[in-house]
Amino acid sequence: MDRQHLKQLVKEVIIEMTKPEIPIGISNRHVHLKQEDFDKLFPDEAVKKKKDLKQPGEYAAEQTVTLVGPKGEIPNVRLLAPLRSFSQVEISKTDSFTLGIDAPISLSGDLSQAVEVTLKTKEGSLPIKGCIIAKRHIHMSEQDAEIFNVKKGDLVKVEVDTPQRKTIYEDVVVRPHKAFVLEMHIDTDEANAANVSPSTKCRII
């Protein structure tokens, strides 16, 4: 390798190594609801905020539901808000075995392959054909996308360097948006498989 190519290689390595670390957000199972479905499950109630989430404007609500599948139930599944234009249930693959449903791994918002699960509260019960296992993804601003040299929909590899269970997750979808804050979203299976703790950060490689 000549001097010219070697310099280029060193430059690439430095750019690679100085890319910002990415905080990890662990998504526990949760539901998004449209107004009509919320009203059936929580008649005469308003959405009550419990806690802000990291993505601006998003928050966890006080309201929870029980998920009911052919094989089992999962109680205390939290509503995330604000309400959306469609209802969506996001679970882990472990949860799908508990419930006995064959949920697809899909990008949040893509319900083309979503399966049915029943949502239950004190006030009502409602089957929703909107259950998926969320595909891992990274929220980032448009400026972040420039720094990382990626664009919407790109698949990247992310190194999660933790004690005992270092893991490289491939197939991570890039989701840049002007309102987003840098954060990789993985589910509880993915977090546990890689021994992720609240302080773990990761890196695109």
Place this chain on the structure above:
Amino acid sequence: MDRQHLKQLVKEVIIEMTKPEIPIGISNRHVHLKQEDFDKLFPDEAVKKKKDLKQPGEYAAEQTVTLVGPKGEIPNVRLLAPLRSFSQVEISKTDSFTLGIDAPISLSGDLSQAVEVTLKTKEGSLPIKGCIIAKRHIHMSEQDAEIFNVKKGDLVKVEVDTPQRKTIYEDVVVRPHKAFVLEMHIDTDEANAANVSPSTKCRII
């Protein structure tokens, strides 16, 4: 790069690419018991075989226990046999949250950091300081170890190429033994995080 080095590189790639694929064994939560503990939990019973496992001589028993922790219980946890010289409980990290215990990620057999969990049956209840989350590992014969050019205790990287969730697991411990059959053992969190199905195979990279 000169002709000599290029030939060497091509050779290494071919060896790499023709290494045998490794079948995956998904370890669900289970217990191993020593005779004394078995007798307390199942007085006047013998171990009853339910199903042979892939590793020669190992089998799943008909007997199951309930795990009890400060935060929750997990029923129907299977006994693997034959009985051993020490009792050991292997759970996933997801299970550790259900039970409310801070189990370490340790290699099977290393109980130096193991935590306590209670085993319960109809006949008895027994606290055992032997609960771990098993570190991922590969069983292989001594001949396999030669083919892979690895030795006992080596840490290798394993590529799990599945739809939607391609993953590279690092920190995989090599466990060669003359009686072992080639099989990577991962737990249910790791299997679900990588979207592993019964037919998935993987490769050391």
